[in-house]
Amino acid sequence: RQIAQIIKDNMPDSSDWVSKLEIAGPGFLNFYLQPSWVYPVLPLVLEQDEKYGCSDYGQNSKIQVEFVSANPTGVLHMGNARGAALGDSLCNLLQAAGYDVTREYYINDAGNQIENFAKSLEARYLQLHGQDVPFPEEGYHGEDLIDTVKNIIAEVGDKYLQVDPALRREFLVQTALQEKIAAIKKDLADFGVEYDVWFSEQSLHDSGAIQQTIDVLREKDYIYEKEGALWFKSTLFGDEKDEVLVRANGIPTYFAADIAYHRNKFERGFKKVINIWGADHHGHVARMKGSMQAFGYNPDNLQVILMQLVRLFRGGEIVRMSKRSGQYVTLSELIEEVGKDAARYFFVMRSPDSHLDFDLDLAKEESSENPVYYVQYAHARICSIIKAGAEKLPKIEEVNLQRLEEESELDLIRKIADLPDEIIGAAINEEPHRLTRYAHELASLFHSFYNSCRVLIDDEELKNARLVLVEATRITLRNVLHLLGVSAPDRM
């Protein structure tokens, strides 16, 4: 407090921007701004419009965000939906904060699960032709897979009954993959998510990138052989145990492919690489970072956001989600049931660290109670006011904004002024959920203003000032909703 007093004694008591200076608490120095500081933000919002909130903070630095990357052996489920909502909103935020963002989906179109997928397809193909063959124990039991095979049969009939099984599986798997990937793209597009790059794991096998990666690690002496397999010394980089890169049967593991993939990311010039993974993959983080360190990259430039898993409830019972068992609620069903807007808002609303209990019954029954409607309602209300009250908005330079003096008006303007900083804060901390809070607070301040101040009044000067205020509010609300991937309706 003494130091604060010294500073205060050496500051002018007031200035154009500061109305007073006060010492408080254990030694805080509170600067009270002149109320008039807020007014210039309103013409700025109207002028920048869609760009309001954006900044060049990121200096166009290249960032890649890889998210969802679900196996193309099935359809997208709730966990993928959370990753999609989170990843896409994060990308929007980073772009708004001035980063050069690439959205990427890694297609696991190689490896063991593809083998299983092929065997499952083959079994279904033969079964649908009346053959009594067993279904592979580790296979994919989902109903969607039967439909996939039915579609294939509609095209090619029994042509692949007599051919070499390896050729048959190859044909089935390639055809099914195309269909599955197309379906995934469509589901994501329906959810408002568009990718810049779809990266094939198989391409890393085909190009020799995986082999080359292993060769380099061997040269650096980070590899040893044990029991016929090749092991990466990940314990050198803080991992709990070493990891297999190439199995005794000569086939590289998923980890080997992932090292090649992440090397490829950095070789493409990304300054920062962000992965969004389910928490069940957390054991993979240390070794992935370690492997990048082995190649001389700063492991801090590989950032992994772990999302806790989504638990689904129906009728008070937890629904076990598993592709293998074929029981899960799909993304498209979710969109159908609760809508894209509510689903995206709901997923982003929570911190990735928090477990997400998604009660389907509740989401269906009480969807009108979802906070997203509260925010959208504020937007629709403003549109309605503007439509009812103004042929066109007054010219901003002719409006006397100083007439906005009510506390609810000033609170609203101050909140609007926060948006650029909110976006930067949420972007650099990689926390899109902050924006849902901001959206809610902004909507709340608007509703509060609405109840204490009428916009469409006889006092022309005040009316015009308030019209500018609500228009600026509308723009701000809309911009935030769009960052979240949620629509801003004119009517509801």
Added chain:
RNA sequence: GCGCCCGUAGCUCAGUGGAUAGAGCACUGGCCUCCGGAGCCAGGUGCGUAGGUUCGAUUCCUAUCGGGCGUACCA
């Protein structure tokens, strides 16, 4: 056993080492014949437990209890 995440109001969750810890849901009572009542206003002794670091801890550290997830030559 070891590792990671979580534990905050009845419930679901926010909370950048700082001031009197906040929202939604639920509950109770109010809101002008007026721009959309999907709204507004009012109502609250809650940081799992015990230590430590600090002028100051919900936040950092240690231990412990509880929940979740990992700990494959699966991905």
